Amino acid sequence: MTDHLLAEPTTPPDVVTPELELAGVDKVYSSRRGSTEALRGIDLRVAAGEFVALVGRSGCGKTTLLRILAGLLPPTGGDVRAGGRPVWRGGRRDEETVSRFGLVFQEPNLFPWFTIEDNVALPLKLRGTDRATRRARAHELCELVGLGGFEKSLPRELSGGMRQRAAIARALSCDPSVLLMDEPFGALDALTRDRMNLELQSIASSTGATVVFVTHSIPEAVFLADRVVLLSPRPGRIHSVTDVDLARPRELEIDVEPAFRETVRALRAGLDEEDTKRSGAGPWEED
Amino acid sequence: MEQRGNLAKWLPWVSAPVLLILLVIVWSLVVSVFGVSEFVLPAPSAVAASLGELVVDPATWGHVQVTVTEVLSGFAIALVLGVLGGVVLGRIAWLEVAMRPALVAFQVVPKVALIPIFVIWFGFGLTSKVIMAAILAFFPILLNVLLGVRSVDRGHRDVMRGLGASRWSTFRNLELPSTLPYVFAGMEVAIVFSVIGAIVGEYLGGNEGLGFLVVSSLNALDAPALFAVIVLLAAVGSVLFFAVNLAKRLVIPWHESVSEKEFA
Secondary structure, three states: OHHHHHOOOOOOOOOOOOOEEEEEEEEEEEEOOEEEEEEEEEEEEEOOOOEEEEEOOOOOOHHHHHHHHHOOOOOOEEEEEEOOEEOEEOOEEOHHHHOOEEEEOOOOOOOOOOOHHHHHOHHHHHOOOOHHHHHHHHHHHHHHOOOOOOOOOOHHHOOHHHHHHHHHHHHHOOOOOEEEEEOOOOOOOHHHHHHHHHHHHHHHHHHOOEEEEEEOOHHHHHHHOOEEEEEEOOOEEEEEEEEOOOOOOOOHHHHHOHHHHHHHHHHHHHHHHHHHHOOOOOOOOOO | OHHHHHHHHHHHHHHHHHHHHHHHHHHHHHHHHHOOOOOOOOOHHHHHHHHHHHHHOHHHHHHHHHHHHHHHHHHHHHHHHHHHHHHHHHHOHHHHHHHHHHHHHHHHOOHHHHHHHHHHHHOOOHHHHHHHHHHHHHHHHHHHHHHHHHOOOHHHHHHHHHOOOOHHHHHHHHHHHHHHHHHHHHHHHHHHHHHHHHHHHHHHOOOOHHHHHHHHHHHOOOHHHHHHHHHHHHHHHHHHHHHHHHHHHHHOOOOOOOOOOOOO
16 A cells, blocks of 8 residues: 555655545536536545645636535545545545535635624534533634634624634634635735735644645745645646645745745746647636 | 714604604695695694594504404414425425416415405405415515525535534524525515505405504595594504514624615
């Protein structure tokens, strides 16, 4: 088993049992008008504590891939495992496996009828944790994501960035070993986004969680990730996997360092190479 | 911002009485200047005098009680059936499609035209009016609940699915609170419609209720009394509407429709 893993080119040498493992994952969407192949033959292993970014243009299947990983969407083929256990058994997901995940979506998706505190503690409530423990934990998490003092506020009273922090706090409330994030900062302005990236880095390192982070921003991916997985579209496949050898903790100013710029440049080139291969999309068509 | 918020709070309390006083002044002037016959448009003072007599008469409150009973019974029936129907049709798509022609057909029928039928079936008592109030109130509740059940946010559903929430937890924490604003929107329309149903029912048959009082004032050619009963009806309708509105404020204080509206 170990030998087999080590032989894989996308696996870092220190991996023994991958936290997440995708093998030959396919996804075909079928509708009356025909079928669309969203993903083809995705193989990926993510080590415990590793931060992996999935990057690609819109329509390359990165969100589909994350939803399959999260147990929200069944794959049409292949094997998905977390901590060695399958996420999907036939068409049904394994609840126990999935319970180790924390999910953050593009939208904060906070419930407007709950206070920030109740939103953050929702996962605990569903697990039957008592009220006092929930409140204490919510308070702790609000402090962690910089929302101390807003526990009793309603989501509509908070800014977009603050709501997304609350969503992250909610994802963390059950001490997930894996954080799955789908363009969580996509809707935020550039300055807020920078700050959120810094905070996410420190949260990831302090919790030791494995993170899979979907984004369409290459600099964001390079800033955050240990490895950047570039997906190419129609059907979604892995184009390349790039190691990011930059020391942590990383500061925002890292974007002027040659190593950072070189990695970003190489990834852009990979993306453009994909574009020139297909006549449809121009090289600068972002998103 | 702060000042504007305050303005939105106190302005209606000033504007409403001012508008009312203006109306009464214009009304008095029209009556005295043009010498309008009392039967066509009685002076505000005559209406006020009539209203005074009406209010001190214990029989009036008996009629109010009858009408309110009819309205609330009809409303309660409509609420229960409307919510049940809305949830069932909202959940079972094929059933909604199957029921749609029947719903549309029943909705376009002028339902007050059905009252004579109910009088034949249920007599001149409370029952025919309660049914009328219930039928009028039923559709706004049904349609709003149907819409509410369908409108549960997909992202919110993903959150609950991601957390492996049970059906009951999903209902309790997501579907119910998410649908409640629609239920209350339907209820606010429905309470007004119930009043209409009960009053029209009373016009057509029986010898009780404010609708009957309207008809008997008309038969007595007592225009001031007629106007006074209408004022009383407006007051009863307003109290009922604000009761529903208050319930909404208490149950869903988090919803946008409840928060203080500011000027754009």
